[in-house]
Amino acid sequence: MSESGRDSLIDQWFSELLTAGLSILLNPVLYIGAVAAGLAGVWRIKRERKDLRTSVKPWYIELAGFFGLSLILGLLFSVGLSGAGIPLNLYWIYAVSALTLLIMLTGQFRLLSSAFLFPIVAGGAVAIMFFNVTLPEWFPEPATELLLPAAVIMSLLLIGEGLLIRFNAGENTSPRFITTPRGMKAGAFFTKRMWLVPLLIPVPDGAITALGWWPLIDTGGSYSLLILPAVIGFQLTVVHDLPDSILKRISAQVIWLGLLCGVIAAGSIYAPVLIYVSFAAAFIGRLVLVLRTRALCRYSGYHFIDKERGVMIIEVLPGSPAAKMGLLRGEIIHKVNGQLVKNETEIYAALQKNLAHCKLEILNYDGEVRYAQTALHEGQHYQLGLILIENRSRYQAS
Structure with a gap:
C-alpha cells in the first residue's frame, strides 16, 4: 500500500x-x-x-x-x-x-x-x-x-x-x-x-x-x-x-x-x-x-432472624464506630462490656457501664468467638452505627 x-x-x-x-x-x-x-x-x-x-x-x-x-x-x-x-x-x-x-x-x-x-x-x-x-x-x-x-x-x-x-x-x-x-x-x-x-x-x-x-x-x-x-x-x-x-x-x-x-x-x-x-x-x-x-x-430458610445467643448484625453503617471495630454483616453480638445481651435495648444499657470504652464479644458467621473494642467519644454509646435483627413491630412487611 x-x-x-x-x-x-x-x-x-x-x-x-x-x-x-x-x-x-x-x-x-x-x-x-x-x-x-x-x-x-x-x-x-x-x-x-x-x-x-x-x-x-x-x-x-x-x-x-x-x-x-x-x-x-x-x-x-x-x-x-x-x-x-x-x-x-x-x-x-x-x-x-x-x-x-x-x-x-x-x-x-x-x-x-x-x-x-x-x-x-x-x-x-x-x-x-x-x-x-x-x-x-x-x-x-x-x-x-x-x-x-x-x-x-x-x-x-x-x-x-x-x-x-x-x-x-x-x-x-x-x-x-x-x-x-x-x-x-x-x-x-x-x-x-x-x-x-x-x-x-x-x-x-x-x-x-x-x-x-x-x-x-x-x-x-x-x-x-x-x-x-x-x-x-x-x-x-x-x-x-x-x-x-x-x-x-x-x-x-x-x-x-x-x-x-x-x-x-x-x-x-x-x-x-x-x-x-x-x-x-x-x-x-x-x-x-x-x-x-x-x-x-x-x-432454603431464613438465616437472618432473631437469635437466642445474641443480636445479629444486618448492616454496619460506613464510618461508624462499629465499622472501625471491624464488625461485619451476619455476626452476632453476644456480650457487651461483659454483659450478655438479647436485644438492642440491652446492648445500649450495657454500654452505659463504661461510657468511654466499648468491648464486644462477637460470634462470627462460622460461630467462632472473637473480640472487638474501641474508645467511645461523647454520645457515641447511642450511635454505634449498627442495624440489628430484632422481631420488632416497627419494621414493615415487604
Whole structure:
C-alpha cells in the first residue's frame, strides 16, 4: 500500500471512530438507562429509610455503577470485536436497543441479559426471513448470515455479565426487613444493578473498505463503525446466606454458560444448525439459573432472624464506630462490656457501664468467638452505627 493510500485509510478509520463515538449519543438507551439507574437508587433510599430509619449508601451509587467498571469491559470487548471484524447490521443495533428500552421501562433488570435479548432478536430475524415479512422502509432488513457474529457477541456479553456480577453486584447490596410466613421479622439483602457496556462493532455499508483479513465474516465491500450500547442488568434478593457467596456462585455459572454458548456457536461453522442451539442454550440456560436461584433463596430458610445467643448484625453503617471495630454483616453480638445481651435495648444499657470504652464479644458467621473494642467519644454509646435483627413491630412487611 502506498503512503497516500495508508494516510487515506487512517483518515477513514479516524472519521468512522469519531462518528461511532457520536452515534451512542443519539441512542436513547444511554439516557433512559441512566435515568432508570438513578431511579433505582432513589427507590432504594426510600426503602432503606422505611425499613431501617436511615440510608446506608447515597442514591447515586447505582448511577455511578451504570457508567463504572462496565465501560472498561466494553473497551476491551470493542478492541476484540472491531479488531477481529465481527460485524452486525443495523437490524441488530435497532432491535437490541428497542428491546432493551422496553425491558428497562418495566424495571425488571434481571431480564437485561444478552441470553434473553439476543435469542429474541435472532428469533425475530429468522421469522422475518422465513415468513417473508415486509418491514417498514425505515427499518433495516435482518441478515441470517450475521447470526454467527451475533452469537459470538452474545457469548462475550454473558461472560461480561458473570464478571460484573462477581466484582460489582455485591458492592452495594441493600439490607431490608421482610416478614416470614410465620410472622417473624427477617433480614434480607437486595441488589438491583445495571451496567452500560458500549461495543464498537463494524456495520456493513460504510466508508471503510474491507481488507484481506478484515472483517472476519465478510458481508459486503465496505463498512462503518457504530457503538451498540449494550446494557446488562441484575436483580436478586438473598435471605438464606451472605450475598457475596451467592453472587460468586451465580457469577461462575453465568461465565461457564457464556463459554459453552461460544463453543457451540463456533461449531456452527461445521454444522450450521448449531447456531440455533447456541441461542436456545443461552436463553434456556440463563432462565434456569434465574429460576433455580430464586427457588434456592425462597426454600432454603431464613438465616437472618432473631437469635437466642445474641443480636445479629444486618448492616454496619460506613464510618461508624462499629465499622472501625471491624464488625461485619451476619455476626452476632453476644456480650457487651461483659454483659450478655438479647436485644438492642440491652446492648445500649450495657454500654452505659463504661461510657468511654466499648468491648464486644462477637460470634462470627462460622460461630467462632472473637473480640472487638474501641474508645467511645461523647454520645457515641447511642450511635454505634449498627442495624440489628430484632422481631420488632416497627419494621414493615415487604
